[in-house]
Amino acid sequence: MGRMVPEVGHPSIRELIVCNYRMMYHLSEEELAEVLTVHHSARKFPYGRVLPSVPRTRR
Numbered sequence: 001m002g003r004m005v006p007e008v009g010h011p012s013i014r015e016l017i018v019c020n021y022r023m024m025y026h027l028s029e030e031e032l033a034e035v036l037t038v039h040h041s042a043r044k045f046p047y048g049r050v051l052p053s054v055p056r057t058r059r
Helices: none
Strands: 013-018 021-029 032-040
Touching: none
Parallel strands: none
Antiparallel strands: 013 021, 021 032
Protein backbone atom coordinates (compact mmCIF):
# COMPACT_ATOMS: atom_id res chain seq x y z
CA MET A 1 0.00 0.00 0.00
CA GLY A 2 2.54 2.63 1.07
CA ARG A 3 6.15 3.06 -0.01
CA MET A 4 9.24 1.56 1.60
CA VAL A 5 10.82 3.91 4.18
CA PRO A 6 14.01 5.20 2.46
CA GLU A 7 15.93 5.72 5.73
CA VAL A 8 15.40 2.08 6.71
CA GLY A 9 15.59 0.24 3.39
CA HIS A 10 13.70 -2.82 4.66
CA PRO A 11 10.87 -4.07 2.40
CA SER A 12 8.46 -4.85 5.24
CA ILE A 13 8.78 -1.37 6.84
CA ARG A 14 6.41 0.90 4.89
CA GLU A 15 4.96 4.39 5.25
CA LEU A 16 1.99 6.49 4.26
CA ILE A 17 2.39 10.25 4.06
CA VAL A 18 -0.61 12.31 5.20
CA CYS A 19 -0.10 16.09 5.13
CA ASN A 20 3.00 16.72 7.30
CA TYR A 21 2.93 13.30 8.97
CA ARG A 22 4.54 9.98 8.11
CA MET A 23 2.73 6.90 9.43
CA MET A 24 5.25 4.05 9.50
CA TYR A 25 4.17 0.45 9.84
CA HIS A 26 5.51 -3.09 9.66
CA LEU A 27 3.90 -5.71 7.42
CA SER A 28 4.31 -8.90 9.39
CA GLU A 29 1.72 -11.05 7.61
CA GLU A 30 -0.34 -10.75 4.47
CA GLU A 31 -3.27 -9.09 6.26
CA LEU A 32 -1.57 -7.69 9.39
CA ALA A 33 0.10 -4.29 9.68
CA GLU A 34 1.59 -3.05 12.96
CA VAL A 35 1.81 0.75 13.27
CA LEU A 36 5.29 1.67 14.50
CA THR A 37 4.97 5.45 14.77
CA VAL A 38 3.19 8.52 13.46
CA HIS A 39 5.91 11.09 12.93
CA HIS A 40 5.84 14.81 12.03
CA SER A 41 8.20 15.34 9.11
CA ALA A 42 9.75 18.49 10.62
CA ARG A 43 11.18 16.45 13.50
CA LYS A 44 14.28 14.27 13.62
CA PHE A 45 13.77 10.78 12.17
CA PRO A 46 12.83 8.25 14.94
CA TYR A 47 15.38 5.50 14.14
CA GLY A 48 14.85 3.73 17.50
CA ARG A 49 11.14 3.24 16.81
CA VAL A 50 11.39 2.14 13.20
CA LEU A 51 14.48 0.01 12.58
CA PRO A 52 13.71 -3.70 12.31
CA SER A 53 15.11 -5.82 15.11
CA VAL A 54 14.14 -9.03 16.82
CA PRO A 55 10.58 -9.96 15.78
CA ARG A 56 7.99 -8.89 18.34
CA THR A 57 5.49 -11.27 19.87
CA ARG A 58 1.80 -10.52 19.60
CA ARG A 59 0.05 -9.09 22.63
